[in-house]
Amino acid sequence: MSKQVFVSLPVTDVARSTAFYEAIGFTKNAAFSNEQASALQWSDTFSVMVASHDFYATLTPKQIVDPRTSSQALFALAMDSREAVDAISAAAVAAGGREAHGAEDEGFLYSRGFEDPDGHGWGPMFMDMSAASEAA
Incomplete structure (x- = not known):
């Protein structure tokens, strides 16, 4: 397996974020997507997971910051x-x-x-x- 990067981003609306990333050229991987998160692939080596705040909170005990x-x-x-x-x-x-x-x-x-x-x-x-x- 080649080296890859997977970035997880907390988002307030998974469907809206999925549509945004698809509109700029990412491809949704349905096998790893649901209402809580979407896996979006940019290339063979780089993917982004947009995750609801509730789901993202299961990945870390740290506070989710507001990126705005x-x-x-x-x-x-x-x-x-x-x-x-x-x-x-x-x-x-x-x-x-x-x-x-x-x-x-x-x-x-x-x-x-x-x-x-x-x-x-x-x-x-x-x-x-x-x-x-x-x-x-």
Whole structure:
């Protein structure tokens, strides 16, 4: 089995969050989804589990923070192009997310930022490796 990353996110509405993540390109894995949680796959190695607060609370004894007012993590998504960065950001806003920041262009690195409906922060980015080598 290859190394994989599975991120669990507490959400207030599993159905709404599932629809949001599907709208930005994640694929729901029905075998690991129900009313309490949805498994959403981004790639062969990265998946997100959106879980109701009640279910998420069974995974940790720690208090669930409100990601609209507190930050615990930000997630970057490597994209294939600047256009893909813009497209996923537009899809996120259209699906009920919020733009966290507009385009930032460092020449070799292009990024944007958005939040899901619960406030979890995502940063799609495109890195031009040949330009990055030249900048170093």
